[in-house]
Amino acid sequence: MRRVLARTNPLALMWIGVAALLGSFAVRDLPSAVAAATGWALAGLLVLPSWRYPVACLALCGVSAGLVAYSAWRLGNPDHAPVAALRILVLAWPGAVVVAFVDLSDLGDELAQRLHLPDRPVAAFVASLQRVSGFGVTLQQVLRARRVRGAGPHGPASAVRHAGSVTFAMLAAALRDAGRTSIAMDARGFATATRRTWAQGVPWTVRDTAVVVVATLLALVPVVARVLT
Amino acid sequence: MRVDPGERVMLLGPSGAGKSTLLHALVGALGTTLSGDLTGTVEVGGVLGFVPQAPGDAVVAERIGRDVAFGPENRALARPEIWARVDRALADVGLTYGREHPTSALSGGELQRLALAGALAVEPDVLLLDEPTSMLDPDHAASVREAVRRTVAARGATLLVVEHRMGPWLDLVDRVLVLGRDGALLADVSPDVLVSDHGEAMGRLGLWMPGLPAPTPLEVDPRLVAPASRATSVVAQDLVVDLTSRSMRGVARTRALDGVHARLDPGRLAAVTGPSGAGKSTLLAALGGLLVPTSGTVSPSRHRLRSRELAAQVGWASQVPEHGFVAATVREEVALTAGRTGRTVDVDALLDVVSLGALASTHPFRLSGGEQRRVSMLTAVAHRPEVVLLDEPTVGQDRDTWAAVVGLALAAAGEGAVVAAATHDADVVDLAAERVEVAP
Numbered sequence: 001m002r003r004v005l006a007r008t009n010p011l012a013l014m015w016i017g018v019a020a021l022l023g024s025f026a027v028r029d030l031p032s033a034v035a036a037a038t039g040w041a042l043a044g045l046l047v048l049p050s051w052r053y054p055v056a057c058l059a060l061c062g063v064s065a066g067l068v069a070y071s072a073w074r075l076g077n078p079d080h081a082p083v084a085a086l087r088i089l090v091l092a093w094p095g096a097v098v099v100a101f102v103d104l105s106d107l108g109d110e111l112a113q114r115l116h117l118p119d120r121p122v123a124a125f126v127a128s129l130q131r132v133s134g135f136g137v138t139l140q141q142v143l144r145a146r147r148v149r150g151a152g153p154h155g156p157a158s159a160v161r162h163a164g165s166v167t168f169a170m171l172a173a174a175l176r177d178a179g180r181t182s183i184a185m186d187a188r189g190f191a192t193a194t195r196r197t198w199a200q201g202v203p204w205t206v207r208d209t210a211v212v213v214v215a216t217l218l219a220l221v222p223v224v225a226r227v228l229t
Numbered sequence: 230m231r232v233d234p235g236e237r238v239m240l241l242g243p244s245g246a247g248k249s250t251l252l253h254a255l256v257g258a259l260g261t262t263l264s265g266d267l268t269g270t271v272e273v274g275g276v277l278g279f280v281p282q283a284p285g286d287a288v289v290a291e292r293i294g295r296d297v298a299f300g301p302e303n304r305a306l307a308r309p310e311i312w313a314r315v316d317r318a319l320a321d322v323g324l325t326y327g328r329e330h331p332t333s334a335l336s337g338g339e340l341q342r343l344a345l346a347g348a349l350a351v352e353p354d355v356l357l358l359d360e361p362t363s364m365l366d367p368d369h370a371a372s373v374r375e376a377v378r379r380t381v382a383a384r385g386a387t388l389l390v391v392e393h394r395m396g397p398w399l400d401l402v403d404r405v406l407v408l409g410r411d412g413a414l415l416a417d418v419s420p421d422v423l424v425s426d427h428g429e430a431m432g433r434l435g436l437w438m439p440g441l442p443a444p445t446p447l448e449v450d451p452r453l454v455a456p457a458s459r460a461t462s463v464v465a466q467d468l469v470v471d472l473t474s475r476s477m478r479g480v481a482r483t484r485a486l487d488g489v490h491a492r493l494d495p496g497r498l499a500a501v502t503g504p505s506g507a508g509k510s511t512l513l514a515a516l517g518g519l520l521v522p523t524s525g526t527v528s529p530s531r532h533r534l535r536s537r538e539l540a541a542q543v544g545w546a547s548q549v550p551e552h553g554f555v556a557a558t559v560r561e562e563v564a565l566t567a568g569r570t571g572r573t574v575d576v577d578a579l580l581d582v583v584s585l586g587a588l589a590s591t592h593p594f595r596l597s598g599g600e601q602r603r604v605s606m607l608t609a610v611a612h613r614p615e616v617v618l619l620d621e622p623t624v625g626q627d628r629d630t631w632a633a634v635v636g637l638a639l640a641a642a643g644e645g646a647v648v649a650a651a652t653h654d655a656d657v658v659d660l661a662a663e664r665v666e667v668a669p
């Protein structure tokens with residue numbers, strides 16, 4: 001079960017995010033909000049292989065959920081605050097989590113071969129996003145180098161400054177990388193390619209259909225909850 | 230300058246002469262992706278294959294199979310042909326991990342070979358190589374050259390290769406172009422004529438002419454690098470390090486070091502050797518307390534030290550110099566760690582040692598590959614730590630800058646520091662008092 005998402009077709013994965021988004025519009029009252037959130041949480045418990053990333057996503061979505069709840073409360077609508085917060089979680093969390101399971105090359109294959117988007121932009125899109133996925137390793141190296149150079153954090157105030165400067169360095173690296181990626185692509189025949197093929201096909205399995213069906217059902221949970229109550 | 234189809238050309242010149250810039254002009258990156266003043270024109274016909282100088286710059290996909298497939302895809306080949314080429318190219322460069330291995334889990338030399346596989350799989354009309362074997366051991370370098378020779382011969386392709394250690398490449402090429410320090414074309418001759426008639430002049434220019442003895446390391450003022458504190462031996466016992474590259478889709482775990490014993494003593498230069506991917510960089514990082522061992526011990530153990538405490542004891546030059554750069558000018562870069570650790574530093578004297586005085590106010594990212602590596606070297610020694618760890622310090626250096634880099638390392642060792650260099654450079658290994666061999 002826990003390996004399902006890692007093997008799911010990227011379009012099916014994207015559908016999970018879209019379904020969650022559409023389903024969140026049906027969240028209007030407390031029962032539907034609780035039902036929807038519970039549904040997604042249970043699904044997550046069943047299929048997610050590790051916890052750190054989903055919880056980080058939850059924390060990030062939680063910040064915006066908290067802000068929305070706070071403003072609902074400030075606007076004199078305290079009953080609505082929990083509903084608003086849960087709706088944001090239902091809207092954003094599933095999509096944020098499943099994005100991490102998307103294999104970029106597979107996504108490119110789908111966009112170009114199943115959805116028939118133009119080849120060249122898709123190939124360029126995939127190659128540049130790939131840099132982002134390599135960021136983890138680069139970041140580790142950058143932090144390591146800064147630490148041994150005495151440029152690491154040494155106290156709470158400097159930790160904030162350090163985070164800022166590392167973020168800036170990574171942004172600068174991303175800009176540089178964009179240039180390098182485009183050179184690397186052009187230097188492998190991309191510049192002169194008018195037509196290109198794709199090394200892999202776009203398989204669709206029963207598992208992918210099942211994922212789409214389950215995601216759709218989860219999206220319908222708040223609708224059902226409202227009908228029942 | 231004109232290179233005809235099917236010509237095989239070697240491009241030589243001292244560090245910073247403009248070799249990579251010329252290759253970038255040929256791939257059409259100048260004036261578009263790279264900015265600057267550009268006059269004149271370049272025309273290149275046919276399909277290109279290019280291996281950039283910095284390993285990793287050529288990566289375009291998350292997994293090595295799809296990365297190598299990128300070129301064949303652009304040539305609109307059918308699937309069976311694409312994968313046949315991918316498998317052949319990966320085998321040619323000796324990458325045996327399989328198509329699904331993540332590109333983020335490769336060592337420097339492995340990335341270099343991946344870039345070459347990507348260029349070979351294109352079966353280009355024009356193959357441009359920027360120091361393609363600079364981070365490879367002799368065996369891998371030889372098989373890479375053989376793969377290049379075969380690809381070029383099979384298609385009658387044009388070859389342009391930049392490499393400092395030209396010796397083994399000379400019988401692959403039929404023409405040699407030499408750029409001077411100012412970037413002007415100094416010579417355009419056949420390899421035979423280069424060796425027989427220009428040997429000495431080119432040696433004076435700093436080129437690694439075959440047959441010349443290794444340069445004498447530069448005498449460096451010992452006060453520039455004398456450790457500020459007394460060094461003690463660094464000992465690794467039964468060291469095991471697992472490197473992981475993690476994503477939600479799974480974890481790629483590589484046992485980079487498996488039960489390694491190593492001992493570095495003060496006052497000696499140790500060469501850390503072993504084939505590409507053996508774990509040299511990992512060993513250096515573990516010895517310096519830059520990473521936490523999976524099991525086994527390193528003593529003194531430094532991986533818990535705070536940043537400034539660690540910096541006061543250890544200097545490290547990364548295999549990828551850019552990862553370590555923090556400041557906006559070369560001068561600030563060299564002074565930085567000394568400032569953080571409260572030590573004095575004579576930046577100008579150090580810059581003069583490695584011939585970078587003229588570039589003191591330049592941004593470190595605007596330097597050539599060889600120049601960046603020298604700045605990185607200075608950042609490891611300038612604050613006079615007792616342990617100096619250098620990852621491939623002589624890559625991209627001409628004879629003169631090599632002598633400076635090695636001179637700095639030897640001077641630090643001479644003053645009692647623990648100095649270790651991970652290297653494939655036989656001349657460095659010859660000079661080292663100690664050799665730590667890492668088995669793959």
Ligand SMILES: Nc1ncnc2c1ncn2[C@@H]1O[C@H](COP(=O)(O)OP(=O)(O)OP(=O)(O)O)[C@@H](O)[C@H]1O
Binds near residue numbers: 335485507511512
């Ligand atoms: N981030 C990573 N995740 C997983 N494996 C990695 C990672 N980085 C390197 N490796 C693997 O660990 C092993 C040791 O890598 P290391 O960089 O120490 O080798 P090296 O001897 O320095 O090689 P080179 O001479 O090519 O620089 C290699 O097999 C490499 O593929």
Ligand SMILES: [Mg+2]
Binds near residue numbers: 337510
């Ligand atoms: Mg290495």
